[in-house]
Amino acid sequence: MRVSIYRFNPETDAKPRMQDYDVAPEAGDKKLLDVLMRLKTMDDSLSFRRSCREGVCGSDAMNINGRNGLACLTSLPGLKEPVVLRPLPGFPVIRDLIVDMTQFFAHYHSIKPYLINNEVPPERERLQSPAEREKLNGLYECILCACCSAFCPSFWWNPDKFIGPAGLLQAYRFIADSRDTATAARLAYLDDVYRLYRCRTIMNCTEVCPKGLSPSHAIERIRLALVRESS
Amino acid sequence: MRLFLGQRAWVLQRVTALVLLILLALGAATLLTGPSRSYEGWHALATSTHGAVLIVVFFAALCLHGWIGVRDIVLDYIHAPALRLPLLALIAVILFAIFIRVVLTMAAHFAGGA
Numbered sequence: 541m542r543v544s545i546y547r548f549n550p551e552t553d554a555k556p557r558m559q560d561y562d563v564a565p566e567a568g569d570k571k572l573l574d575v576l577m578r579l580k581t582m583d584d585s586l587s588f589r590r591s592c593r594e595g596v597c598g599s600d601a602m603n604i605n606g607r608n609g610l611a612c613l614t615s616l617p618g619l620k621e622p623v624v625l626r627p628l629p630g631f632p633v634i635r636d637l638i639v640d641m642t643q644f645f646a647h648y649h650s651i652k653p654y655l656i657n658n659e660v661p662p663e664r665e666r667l668q669s670p671a672e673r674e675k676l677n678g679l680y681e682c683i684l685c686a687c688c689s690a691f692c693p694s695f696w697w698n699p700d701k702f703i704g705p706a707g708l709l710q711a712y713r714f715i716a717d718s719r720d721t722a723t724a725a726r727l728a729y730l731d732d733v734y735r736l737y738r739c740r741t742i743m744n745c746t747e748v749c750p751k752g753l754s755p756s757h758a759i760e761r762i763r764l765a766l767v768r769e770s771s
Numbered sequence: 772m773r774l775f776l777g778q779r780a781w782v783l784q785r786v787t788a789l790v791l792l793i794l795l796a797l798g799a800a801t802l803l804t805g806p807s808r809s810y811e812g813w814h815a816l817a818t819s820t821h822g823a824v825l826i827v828v829f830f831a832a833l834c835l836h837g838w839i840g841v842r843d844i845v846l847d848y849i850h851a852p853a854l855r856l857p858l859l860a861l862i863a864v865i866l867f868a869i870f871i872r873v874v875l876t877m878a879a880h881f882a883g884g885a
């Protein structure tokens with residue numbers, strides 16, 4: 541199978557280039573990541589991130605044939621050849637398929653991604669009703685792979701100011717949490733032309749999320765919560 | 772200023788869109804049917820109190836809606852403050868001028884016609 545990979549080493553290359561590889565997948569190779577690992581044994585200068593190899597850590601997000609996805613969740617059958625692999629669009633490239641996630645995580649931290657509740661803790665855990673717990677489904681599963689934010693045109697234009705779909709989905713995860721007491725402050729922080737309202741409901745984020753989540757739906761819920769808050 | 776930032780602007784954009792949609796449908800329906808199909812007909816309608824108020828409301832909604840929309844495009848694509856601020860000011864002035872022109876035209880009709 542033929543794979544064409546974006547190569548860039550800032551120490552030696554003036555410009556990025558595409559490098560073609562021919563590789564024969566072996567019997568156990570099921571996912572694109574298996575092929576990348578095989579390529580790595582052929583050319584150890586090839587750089588990419590990976591860890592869990594099962595769609596849990598979120599480190600092997602990349603642009604696969606024009607679409608962001610996790611190499612470890614992308615099945616080999618059905619992949620159009622040559623398979624063109626590029627780093628996540630809109631993110632600064634560190635080397636080959638490795639991008640700089642600093643800004644992405646800065647946005648994530650800005651939404652205070654932890655439960656805020658300064659009331660005296662109960663003897664045991666803070667309880668939730670099944671209905672309250674249900675509201676977190678589709679939110680807590682996010683693995684912060686950045687496939688969505690790196691596929692969002694609004695994030696490409698304003699990556700420094702727009703929180704982006706991943707950060708906003710995480711923000712809603714805590715807004716929706718019945719145990720969190722900082723809802724008003726969280727909403728007030730998001731009520732901003734840039735942080736939230738750069739989203740134009742293009743829905744690339746929902747389309748591309750490898751975990752099947754819907755950041756655009758979460759964003760809609762934040763907007764509605766803001767309207768309810770102010771009326 | 773909060774009227775034009777964040778949530779308020781987003782709500783305003785949707786409300787004005789709704790107003791525009793309703794008035795446009797209403798306007799199309801009256802212009803295509805009934806007596807206002809002739810020039811005299813729609814002229815009389817436009818210079819009646821109801822017609823004039825609806826026309827002013829329509830242009831107010833149009834200008835506000837246009838402002839939020841164009842402002843969003845500028846915020847997305849034009850990042851240099853030296854370019855952005857004059858451009859936003861220019862757009863605001865143009866939209867405001869359109870609105871004032873409409874108000875003055877309607878007012879002139881009433882002043883002249885009364």
Ligand code: SF4
Binds near residue numbers: 682684751
């Ligand atoms: S919402 Fe989906 S695509 Fe976005 S970071 Fe989370 S898991 Fe990745």
Ligand code: SF4
Binds near residue numbers: 755759
């Ligand atoms: S719905 Fe919003 S966050 Fe998602 S891709 Fe579109 S603009 Fe970006």
Ligand code: FES
Binds near residue numbers: 590611613
């Ligand atoms: S390697 Fe962990 S998500 Fe793909």
